[in-house]
Amino acid sequence: MKSFIVNGINDYQVIEQNVPSFSDDQVLVRIEYAGICGSDLHIIHGQNPFATYPRITGHEFVGTIEKIGASVSGLEVGTKVVVNPVISCGQCRPCQIGRSNVCTELQVIGVHTDGGFTQFQAVPAANIIALPGSINLRDATLIEPYSIAANVFNRLDASSGDTILIYGAGVIGLTIVQIANVLGIPSIIVDLLDEKLETAKQLGATHTINPKQENTEQRVMEITNGQGVPLIADAACIPALIPEIMRLAAPAGTVCLLGFSSEDSPLQQVEVIKKELTIVGSRLNNKMFPRVIEWMAQGKLDTEFLISHEFTLDTAPDAIELIENHPQEVRKALIKMH
Ligand code: MN
Numbered sequence: 001m002k003s004f005i006v007n008g009i010n011d012y013q014v015i016e017q018n019v020p021s022f023s024d025d026q027v028l029v030r031i032e033y034a035g036i037c038g039s040d041l042h043i044i045h046g047q048n049p050f051a052t053y054p055r056i057t058g059h060e061f062v063g064t065i066e067k068i069g070a071s072v073s074g075l076e077v078g079t080k081v082v083v084n085p086v087i088s089c090g091q092c093r094p095c096q097i098g099r100s101n102v103c104t105e106l107q108v109i110g111v112h113t114d115g116g117f118t119q120f121q122a123v124p125a126a127n128i129i130a131l132p133g134s135i136n137l138r139d140a141t142l143i144e145p146y147s148i149a150a151n152v153f154n155r156l157d158a159s160s161g162d163t164i165l166i167y168g169a170g171v172i173g174l175t176i177v178q179i180a181n182v183l184g185i186p187s188i189i190v191d192l193l194d195e196k197l198e199t200a201k202q203l204g205a206t207h208t209i210n211p212k213q214e215n216t217e218q219r220v221m222e223i224t225n226g227q228g229v230p231l232i233a234d235a236a237c238i239p240a241l242i243p244e245i246m247r248l249a250a251p252a253g254t255v256c257l258l259g260f261s262s263e264d265s266p267l268q269q270v271e272v273i274k275k276e277l278t279i280v281g282s283r284l285n286n287k288m289f290p291r292v293i294e295w296m297a298q299g300k301l302d303t304e305f306l307i308s309h310e311f312t313l314d315t316a317p318d319a320i321e322l323i324e325n326h327p328q329e330v331r332k333a334l335i336k337m338h
């Protein structure tokens with residue numbers, strides 16, 4: 001079989017390998033599609049502190065069950081499945097209190113262990129979720145990206161009548177827009193690229209703001225009658241924006257941060273205290289796959305618009321180069337494995 005493998009920083013290729021062996025509690029998945037994510041590029045660029053090399057990247061992947069480990073029950077060969085990349089221990093405090101996506105022993109498939117940019121992969125049975133017949137595998141590749149957005153709303157704890165302000169109209173921002181629509185929450189989205197804002201608009205964003213053309217703070221205060229916004233999701237992840245984000249939060253608002261920067265972020269205490277803001281982080285997803293699968297099966301998520309490119313496994317390196325050199329042209333690029 002063939003695999004896309006990252007040998008080290010900026011060193012990747014498609015190689016021929018043996019189909020992996022699998023243990024009693026795993027299943028062997030025949031992978032059909034995988035999505036390329038910004039975090040795959042971070043591993044390629046040496047910017048992910050958790051990744052070791054060589055590594056088969058890819059944490060957004062789907063396929064069919066090829067073989068089943070001896071101790072696995074409830075799964076059948078040939079079933080269409082999606083893989084939740086979050087592996088947790090079940091024993092530590094976060095796991096015990098229902099927050100297994102921040103398990104102290106957390107492992108992410110495609111980061112800590114080999115992932116989906118290959119034709120077959122051994123995956124713990126606990127990470128396999130069978131798909132309903134109404135969802136096709138190509139769309140299902142987006143379940144993991146949507147689970148990131150679903151987790152944001154889980155952390156934000158939205159009330160009816162709330163509006164959300166979203167920084168960044170990349171794939172994460174766009175999935176947040178779509179799930180806001182599903183939940184009936186109006187959205188305001190901020191990005192420096194008009195093409196991305198146009199996409200956000202087509203996916204249902206209520207307002208778009210380009211800070212190159214208008215003052216974000218003025219505009220948000222106009223839209224909200226000077227109240228600020230009760231829900232904010234930062235999918236732009238630029239530390240310098242934190243003071244503006246805190247100023248735009250409404251009293252008793254919640255701000256959800258998604259960035260992974262280790263740079264210091266300036267935070268003005270007065271904004272947080274006078275409005276009693278809640279600041280939360282969101283990482284990966286906490287058992288959000290069933291919720292996303294339900295929305296997708298009901299046709300509530302516009303998957304087709306999010307997928308902009310499809311590559312073969314042999315041309316996966318071209319996909320990486322395209323995303324690196326023309327990021328504004330790419331929404332979600334998929335790799336078809338067979
Ligand atoms: Mn991803």
Ligand code: ZN
Pocket residue numbers: 088089090091092093094095100103104105106
């Ligand atoms: Zn744990």
